[in-house]
Amino acid sequence: MIKSRSSWTHRTLMLLLMIYLLLPLLATFLYGFAKEWQTTVLPESWTLEWIREMFKDIRFLEALWTSLYLCLISIALSLAVMLPAVFVITVYLPKWETFMKGLVVLPYAVPGVVAAVGLIRTYSSGPINIAGTAYILIGAYFVVVLPYMYQGIRNSLLTVSAVELLNAAELLGASRMRAFVTIILPNIWPGVIISTLLSFSVLFGEFVLTNMLVGGHIQTIQVYLYQRVGESGHLASAIAISYFLFILVMSTILMKLGKKMNREVER
Amino acid sequence: MKARNRWMLLGLVPFALMVLAFQFAPLLSMLTGSISKSGASGFTFAHYDKIFHSAYYLKAIKNSLLIAVYSSLIGIIVGLLCAYSITRFTPRIRDRLLMLSNMTSNFAGVPLAFAYIILLGNNGVFTLLFKQWGWDIFSGFNLYSWTGLVLVYVYFQVPLALLLLYPSFYGIRDQWREAAALLGASRWQFWRTVGLPMLTPAIFGTLGILFANAMGAYATAYALVGGNYNLLAIRIGSLVAGDVVNQPELGSALAVLLALSTLLAVVLNHKMSKRSQQFTASYASNPNLKRSRSRGRRQGDAVQEGVNP
Amino acid sequence: MNTSYLELQGIRKTFGASTVLNNVDLTIQEGELVTLLGPSGCGKSTLLRCIAGLTEPDGGRIILERKDIASLPPRSREVGMVFQSYALFPNLTVYENMEYGLKMRGVAKKERETRCEELLALVDLADKRDAFPQHLSGGQQQRVALARSLAVQPKVLLLDEPLSALDAKIRKNLRMEIREIQKRLKMTTIFVTHDQEEALTLSDRICIMNNGHIVQDGSPEALYSTPRTEFVARFMGSYNVLARTEAVRLFGQGVGSADSFALRPESVKLLPLHAEDSEGTQGDKRIVEGTIESVNVLGNIIRYFVQAEGVRLTIDILNDGRSRRSEDGGAVRLVLDPSQLLQLEKEGA
Numbered sequence: 001m002i003k004s005r006s007s008w009t010h011r012t013l014m015l016l017l018m019i020y021l022l023l024p025l026l027a028t029f030l031y032g033f034a035k036e037w038q039t040t041v042l043p044e045s046w047t048l049e050w051i052r053e054m055f056k057d058i059r060f061l062e063a064l065w066t067s068l069y070l071c072l073i074s075i076a077l078s079l080a081v082m083l084p085a086v087f088v089i090t091v092y093l094p095k096w097e098t099f100m101k102g103l104v105v106l107p108y109a110v111p112g113v114v115a116a117v118g119l120i121r122t123y124s125s126g127p128i129n130i131a132g133t134a135y136i137l138i139g140a141y142f143v144v145v146l147p148y149m150y151q152g153i154r155n156s157l158l159t160v161s162a163v164e165l166l167n168a169a170e171l172l173g174a175s176r177m178r179a180f181v182t183i184i185l186p187n188i189w190p191g192v193i194i195s196t197l198l199s200f201s202v203l204f205g206e207f208v209l210t211n212m213l214v215g216g217h218i219q220t221i222q223v224y225l226y227q228r229v230g231e232s233g234h235l236a237s238a239i240a241i242s243y244f245l246f247i248l249v250m251s252t253i254l255m256k257l258g259k260k261m262n263r264e265v266e267r
Numbered sequence: 268m269k270a271r272n273r274w275m276l277l278g279l280v281p282f283a284l285m286v287l288a289f290q291f292a293p294l295l296s297m298l299t300g301s302i303s304k305s306g307a308s309g310f311t312f313a314h315y316d317k318i319f320h321s322a323y324y325l326k327a328i329k330n331s332l333l334i335a336v337y338s339s340l341i342g343i344i345v346g347l348l349c350a351y352s353i354t355r356f357t358p359r360i361r362d363r364l365l366m367l368s369n370m371t372s373n374f375a376g377v378p379l380a381f382a383y384i385i386l387l388g389n390n391g392v393f394t395l396l397f398k399q400w401g402w403d404i405f406s407g408f409n410l411y412s413w414t415g416l417v418l419v420y421v422y423f424q425v426p427l428a429l430l431l432l433y434p435s436f437y438g439i440r441d442q443w444r445e446a447a448a449l450l451g452a453s454r455w456q457f458w459r460t461v462g463l464p465m466l467t468p469a470i471f472g473t474l475g476i477l478f479a480n481a482m483g484a485y486a487t488a489y490a491l492v493g494g495n496y497n498l499l500a501i502r503i504g505s506l507v508a509g510d511v512v513n514q515p516e517l518g519s520a521l522a523v524l525l526a527l528s529t530l531l532a533v534v535l536n537h538k539m540s541k542r543s544q545q546f547t548a549s550y551a552s553n554p555n556l557k558r559s560r561s562r563g564r565r566q567g568d569a570v571q572e573g574v575n576p
Numbered sequence: 577m578n579t580s581y582l583e584l585q586g587i588r589k590t591f592g593a594s595t596v597l598n599n600v601d602l603t604i605q606e607g608e609l610v611t612l613l614g615p616s617g618c619g620k621s622t623l624l625r626c627i628a629g630l631t632e633p634d635g636g637r638i639i640l641e642r643k644d645i646a647s648l649p650p651r652s653r654e655v656g657m658v659f660q661s662y663a664l665f666p667n668l669t670v671y672e673n674m675e676y677g678l679k680m681r682g683v684a685k686k687e688r689e690t691r692c693e694e695l696l697a698l699v700d701l702a703d704k705r706d707a708f709p710q711h712l713s714g715g716q717q718q719r720v721a722l723a724r725s726l727a728v729q730p731k732v733l734l735l736d737e738p739l740s741a742l743d744a745k746i747r748k749n750l751r752m753e754i755r756e757i758q759k760r761l762k763m764t765t766i767f768v769t770h771d772q773e774e775a776l777t778l779s780d781r782i783c784i785m786n787n788g789h790i791v792q793d794g795s796p797e798a799l800y801s802t803p804r805t806e807f808v809a810r811f812m813g814s815y816n817v818l819a820r821t822e823a824v825r826l827f828g829q830g831v832g833s834a835d836s837f838a839l840r841p842e843s844v845k846l847l848p849l850h851a852e853d854s855e856g857t858q859g860d861k862r863i864v865e866g867t868i869e870s871v872n873v874l875g876n877i878i879r880y881f882v883q884a885e886g887v888r889l890t891i892d893i894l895n896d897g898r899s900r901r902s903e904d905g906g907a908v909r910l911v912l913d914p915s916q917l918l919q920l921e922k923e924g925a
Binding site: 007009010013014017018020021022023024025027028031037040041080081082084085087088089092103105106108109110111112113114115116117118119120121122139140142143146176201202205207208211212222225226229233236237240243244247248251252255259 | 275276278279281282285286288289290292293294295296297300345348349352353355356362364366367368369370371373374375376377378379380381382383384385386392396422425426476479480482483484485486489490500503504507515518519522525526529530532533536537
Binding site for chain 1: 629650655661663681
């Protein structure tokens with residue numbers, strides 16, 4: 001009897017939490033399809049006009065494209081740099097992990113605004129003048145996703161016991177490079193894909209650095225959304241909805257992949 | 268490292284370059300900037316002096332601290348209750364709930380501010396509804412004020428607190444609860460004597476992350492109130508990117524102060540997570556507890572789920 | 577023909593302040609199976625990793641077929657190794673795992689195939705050819721790991737506690753299988769274990785290690801019957817280790833000059849207190865009286881703990897169904913044979 005009563009409290013609590021968390025999402029969603037919505041609980045009439053307008057808006061499509069390619073370039077760069085680095089550190093220099101753990105919490109210790117201040121000061125004059133260009137943004141994005149990449153690659157290496165696999169491959173006559181390519185990479189790949197997707201959704205939602213570093217010159221989806229909020233609420237809703245759908249799809253894939261990985265590890 | 272492994276160090280070169288260029292050089296530049304004279308060479312504490320004698324900047328610092336403290340405290344209380352609640356569900360439902368929380372924790376910054384404007388802004392759906400229904404209690408509410416900001420901040424703190432806290436509830440094993448019950452402790456006594464002490468490091472650690480998260484939050488406030496509300500992060504932004512005046516040195520000094528506060532919070536988190544590891548270490552070596560260990564790993568990931576909005 | 581095949585000379589290794597290997601010398605003949613036996617932390621796995629080239633010794637020479645291989649990288653040493661956790665490549669099938677080494681050596685596809693098929697048959701896994709390692713049982717995984725390291729025909733096979741992750745029954749079957757394969761291929765093998773029973777049943781020769789050096793080596797029979805030190809006596813079985821005063825009390829003054837002695841539990845006979853003296857005191861055997869403290873039946877033997885002359889002795893009697901079980905607290909007579917009392921050297925001597 002106690003159990004059923006407590007479970008009832010928990011149910012109510014969770015229900016309230018979910019309403020609280022989902023209400024803003026729901027409101028945005030409805031607003032994106034609403035024609036008239038003034039003084040009623042639900043919109044009075046519906047329309048697809050905003051969605052249509054969004055896709056006709058050349059600036060939206062451009063911003064979407066800009067976001068996509070900036071994210072892709074940054075993540076490709078991050079993978080190219082982080083894979084060998086994390087591999088070397090985890091396998092050969094475990095003593096450095098303390099330093100890496102420090103780097104991993106830095107995004108909390110150094111929030112975006114602070115990082116932007118430093119980046120602008122460093123690169124707006126002097127030998128490397130890349131302020132306002134995509135280069136500085138890609139560099140900043142590299143730092144943003146660094147914790148996710150490090151954590152993801154490192155965990156994968158540890159889960160597959162990379163050191164032992166590497167030893168085995170070497171004893172069988174493989175060179176370091178060959179062992180890395182034929183054994184380590186294929187085995188950590190699922191974990192790496194997860195951190196890649198996670199990084200991607202983080203970068204897609206990045207606003208602070210983008211706006212402060214290149215806001216005037218380069219429009220990503222977030223910057224564009226910010227500008228649109230003041231103009232047409234309905235159109236902004238439509239944009240926000242497509243953004244959420246994207247995040248939703250990402251989270252679902254991440255969750256599915258994560259579960260699959262866990263199952264394989266436990267087997 | 269063995270001699271014939273030396274060349275492996277080459278793999279670290281690009282990484283070191285990137286981290287130096289985009290993590291450490293900017294931090295250093297910010298530090299030096301905060302103590303160098305504007306427009307001239309030389310070393311000065313004038314910027315800090317100015318900040319601590321300016322009612323305007325002091326107010327910004329105070330506002331930021333208050334908002335961070337309030338939103339973190341509310342966030343941790345709600346998060347704690349919900350985290351406990353979430354562990355009482357079957358794994359299937361639990362995972363769904365966690366996914367939803369995770370998704371909404373991504374929902375911060377501009378879209379979040381926008382959603383709240385739709386709901387509670389000057390022409391927001393609820394605002395108009397309440398007006399029509401004549402609910403006067405809400406007529407004093409203003410989304411673009413301090414209360415409004417706290418409300419929105421709490422929104423992104425709760426899922427983060429939930430995600431960071433719920434794994435530690437699995438550290439409290441049912442067998443302890445049963446053992447305590449057999450020894451004659453009531454539910455409340457168990458939580459007071461064993462449960463909560465076990466959770467304390469996790470709670471303070473999470474509090475540190477929440478505080479840092481709120482202190483550094485920029486996008487949400489910026490999108491909601493623009494430059495109109497006096498917050499530290501907003502002030503820094505406007506001084507550096509310069510809507511009004513461009514004073515990078517003063518901005519650097521403010522940024523150093525902000526970084527100091529968040530750094531302290533993160534150090535607190537670090538200390539606390541070390542302590543909670545001591546608690547968990549005693550049973551992590553037990554091979555039968557595979558489940559709790561894999562959760563431990565997920566906890567590490569969860570710390571990374573939080574994003575500076 | 578009796579020249580050494582693999583020779584270790586003065587291998588030293590320290591990790592920080594602790595000395596893991598302290599001038600280890602060891603010679604192994606071709607085709608021999610040598611076991612490194614010792615408690616965890618005695619340095620046996622480190623020694624194995626030094627031979628494989630996975631750990632770099634601080635000093636010493638490793639000579640394989642008259643060639644010093646100490647400075648070669650692992651892949652050029654022609655040494656095979658089976659790891660405790662098998663280290664099978666999860667992204668490759670059983671067959672691909674076995675073929676991996678041959679591929680790395682550039683062996684032609686045809687030859688790879690014949691070699692791997694042979695080995696698959698040898699370890700009895702032909703039907704698991706295309707399975708992935710994570711779908712196999714622990715014992716099957718172990719056999720794949722063995723076949724994988726044999727595929728490249730190494731000069732020496734190293735086995736690092738290969739059976740420790742398996743349960744008792746599979747472990748016993750698999751160790752006989754390993755021994756058979758080793759004999760058939762005449763594979764020079766070094767086997768690391770902490771299980772003395774495993775070492776006794778498996779080896780041509782056992783090296784007992786403690787604190788970074790080999791304290792005694794010899795055939796299983798020799799090691800079991802004549803332990804030289806207290807450590808070996810305790811490690812090899814449930815020897816009674818007696819201090820000098822205790823030995824004198826039981827056996828009289830003529831026990832010899834050593835400080836401590838070992839007495840095998842099965843070398844003592846028990847007689848009821850008033851039994852007819854049928855086999856008793858012939859020769860120089862001694863009889864003392866004692867009290868039974870407790871009795872354990874361990875299947876084919878019965879183990880008694882007996883207090884006699886102030887010494888607590890472990891005594892094993894064959895459980896042939898005829899022997900009368902004496903009760904706890906019962907008085908008995910012990911027949912002691914001084915020729916079975918072994919003198920022990922001091923530790924580290």
